[in-house]
Amino acid sequence: MAYLYKLKLQVQVYLTYRFEVFANIATHFILILANVFLWNCVYSDQKDILGVGRGQMITYSVLSSCLAVMYHCGIQSSLNKDVREGNIALLLMKPIHLLGAYFAEDVGAVAVRAVSVSVPIFLLGLLFLPLQPPVLFRVLPLVMISYVFGFMILWLLSALVSMFTFVTMELGNMGVVKDMIVAILSGSMIPLWFFPDRVEKMLMMTPFPYTYQLPLGLYIGKIDIGEGLRQIGIQAFWMLLLGVCVALAWKKAKNKVLIQGG
Amino acid sequence: MEQIVLDNVVKEYIVAKKKKGMLGALANLFHSEKIRVEAVKGISCRIEKGEIVGYIGPNGAGKSTTIKMMSGIMHPTSGNILINGMSPQKRRKEVVKHLGVVFGQRTQLYWDLRLGETFELLKRIYRLPDGQYNGTLEELRAVLGLDEFMDIPVRQLSLGQRMRGELAAAMLHEPEILFLDEPTIGLDIDAKQAIRDFILEMNRRKKTTVILTSHDLEDVMKLCTRLIVINKGIIVEDGPISEIVSRMATYRMLVLEVAEPVQSIACDKVEIMKIEGRKVWCKFDHHAYTAAEIIHALGQELKIVDLSVREPDVEDAITNIYHSA
Ligand SMILES: Nc1ncnc2c1ncn2[C@@H]1O[C@H](COP(=O)(O)OP(=O)(O)OP(=O)(O)O)[C@@H](O)[C@H]1O
Numbered sequence: 274m275a276y277l278y279k280l281k282l283q284v285q286v287y288l289t290y291r292f293e294v295f296a297n298i299a300t301h302f303i304l305i306l307a308n309v310f311l312w313n314c315v316y317s318d319q320k321d322i323l324g325v326g327r328g329q330m331i332t333y334s335v336l337s338s339c340l341a342v343m344y345h346c347g348i349q350s351s352l353n354k355d356v357r358e359g360n361i362a363l364l365l366m367k368p369i370h371l372l373g374a375y376f377a378e379d380v381g382a383v384a385v386r387a388v389s390v391s392v393p394i395f396l397l398g399l400l401f402l403p404l405q406p407p408v409l410f411r412v413l414p415l416v417m418i419s420y421v422f423g424f425m426i427l428w429l430l431s432a433l434v435s436m437f438t439f440v441t442m443e444l445g446n447m448g449v450v451k452d453m454i455v456a457i458l459s460g461s462m463i464p465l466w467f468f469p470d471r472v473e474k475m476l477m478m479t480p481f482p483y484t485y486q487l488p489l490g491l492y493i494g495k496i497d498i499g500e501g502l503r504q505i506g507i508q509a510f511w512m513l514l515l516g517v518c519v520a521l522a523w524k525k526a527k528n529k530v531l532i533q534g535g
Numbered sequence: 536m537e538q539i540v541l542d543n544v545v546k547e548y549i550v551a552k553k554k555k556g557m558l559g560a561l562a563n564l565f566h567s568e569k570i571r572v573e574a575v576k577g578i579s580c581r582i583e584k585g586e587i588v589g590y591i592g593p594n595g596a597g598k599s600t601t602i603k604m605m606s607g608i609m610h611p612t613s614g615n616i617l618i619n620g621m622s623p624q625k626r627r628k629e630v631v632k633h634l635g636v637v638f639g640q641r642t643q644l645y646w647d648l649r650l651g652e653t654f655e656l657l658k659r660i661y662r663l664p665d666g667q668y669n670g671t672l673e674e675l676r677a678v679l680g681l682d683e684f685m686d687i688p689v690r691q692l693s694l695g696q697r698m699r700g701e702l703a704a705a706m707l708h709e710p711e712i713l714f715l716d717e718p719t720i721g722l723d724i725d726a727k728q729a730i731r732d733f734i735l736e737m738n739r740r741k742k743t744t745v746i747l748t749s750h751d752l753e754d755v756m757k758l759c760t761r762l763i764v765i766n767k768g769i770i771v772e773d774g775p776i777s778e779i780v781s782r783m784a785t786y787r788m789l790v791l792e793v794a795e796p797v798q799s800i801a802c803d804k805v806e807i808m809k810i811e812g813r814k815v816w817c818k819f820d821h822h823a824y825t826a827a828e829i830i831h832a833l834g835q836e837l838k839i840v841d842l843s844v845r846e847p848d849v850e851d852a853i854t855n856i857y858h859s860a
């Protein structure tokens with residue numbers, strides 16, 4: 274199948290950039306160390322803050338980095354590049370679903386990144402940092418599901434943003450803005466429970482916390498199974514909503530090619 | 536059998552008119568004036584299976600626009616297009632299976648993949664059976680000499696190698712119709728020749744219909760039997776090359792060297808183009824007079840030392856067509 278082959282090829286492409294893989298591990302590990310120092314500082318002599326202990330928090334931030342590596346949405350740059358270089362029309366002519374092809378590529382990339390970067394970082398963390406195993410092994414399946422759903426949410430968001438860029442063209446690449454918003458509002462750097470209550474409540478109505486905070490919170494036990502299931506439901510809702518938006522935007526983008534020739 | 540039919544095809548682009556300057560850029564964010572540009576203004580033509588048609592015209596004439604519409608990439612604003620009796624707009628998936636497209640300025644190869652991998656991917660995209668795929672690939676490898684660079688990533692290929700790869704990629708699913716938009720742009724003589732040979736070979740073996748645009752008139756002369764000339768969105772000529780050339784290049788150039796400098800010539804059968812000392816360039820209508828008549832007439836008033844007559848060629852014909860519209 275074309276999509277599977279595309280996935281496999283992406284794996285190969287990644288493996289040819291071996292240096293990048295090692296550089297990736299190194300930079301991430303340095304960032305993680307900086308994070309660990311920071312949280313050590315914050316915790317200085319307190320045992321826990323808002324019910325989260327120092328070890329839990331460090332685990333949270335290390336895993337957040339592992340997650341970031343696996344939340345790879347290459348569509349943002351590939352679609353932009355294909356549009357800018359004017360190849361989009363030719364790609365659309367092939368009897369294959371172009372979004373499906375981008376997705377297959379990204380799944381391939383995520384698989385390699387997971388194995389080649391996230392797992393080594395996790396193992397390094399277990400060896401050198403006070404990483405904790407999950408509170409309950411029972412939550413692991415939920416962590417996995419919420420990761421997959423979280424990936425879908427981010428991927429659809431990326432697809433939406435790049436299509437928006439494509440349709441309006443003039444506004445330039447807004448992917449960077451999206452990445453910033455996600456970094457801050459998803460709890461990937463600072464969990465939202467450190468934010469003022471009102472702000473936290475508001476943010477919980479956006480899709481962002483369900484990408485990072487949910488799987489991480491589940492892992493360290495800040496979010497219990499019942500609450501986790503409820504939030505996975507919310508993830509499913511966002512996936513559906515974003516999926517519909519992407520389908521509509523894609524139609525609009527395709528029409529633009531058909532009318533303006535890409 | 537008429538394989539491609541165009542009926543009164545019009546394409547209008549909508550272009551946003553941008554205001555200039557900082558304030559203008561800000562204003563553009565909210566509102567920009569739209570203007571319509573008519574790139575193709577109602578063209579009609581019919582192309583038979585197995586023809587190699589040269590589709591030429593000056594820059595901005597509307598060639599690429601037409602090719603994009605024929606290949607279903609873009610919808611016409613009005614008018615009808617039929618490929619194999621089907622509209623590429625309404626039945627895109629079906630039509631596209633029988634088309635191969637190469638845009639010299641674009642690539643449809645995958646930058647990071649090796650050529651061989653791209654072909655494997657295309658095999659899956661077009662769902663080609665193993666036997667057919669291997670057979671076609673074997674043939675393409677031989678004709679295009681792909682073997683030397685099958686395993687090199689596309690981004691490392693030279694332009695000529697890449698273009699050969701593009702052609703192979705476009706022909707892998709054995710399309711009945713091949714659209715080539717400037718396939719020889721930027722190539723050296725050998726590479727151009729390889730591509731011309733390939734086009735002729737495919738046309739001979741598989742009766743592939745080829746529509747070719749090129750600014751290299753040698754491509755057109757060597758490959759095409761029929762010429763369609765478009766200028767400012769209108770088809771101005773359509774017919775066999777030889778006919779167009781003899782009709783459009785009605786004048787022949789006569790270069791004379793005379794014994795004494797002249798100022799003007801009284802003979803009204805020729806038109807003086809240029810006089811430079813003892814050299815005179817003039818042209819005459821070769822449908823009206825023979826060269827012998829002209830030389831005889833001029834011989835009456837001038838002392839001709841030497842002379843030469845230039846044959847009309849495609850280039851003259853084309854220049855005439857481009858400029859007469
Ligand atoms: N996407 C577009 N949006 C707006 N105008 C366009 C677009 N593409 C082409 N045009 C305009 O349409 C006209 C025809 O362009 P086209 O590309 O078809 O010319 P062409 O015959 O292929 O020229 P060339 O020989 O330079 O390739 C030009 O005036 C061009 O500016």
Ligand SMILES: [Mg+2]
Pocket residue numbers: 598599600716
């Ligand atoms: Mg063109």
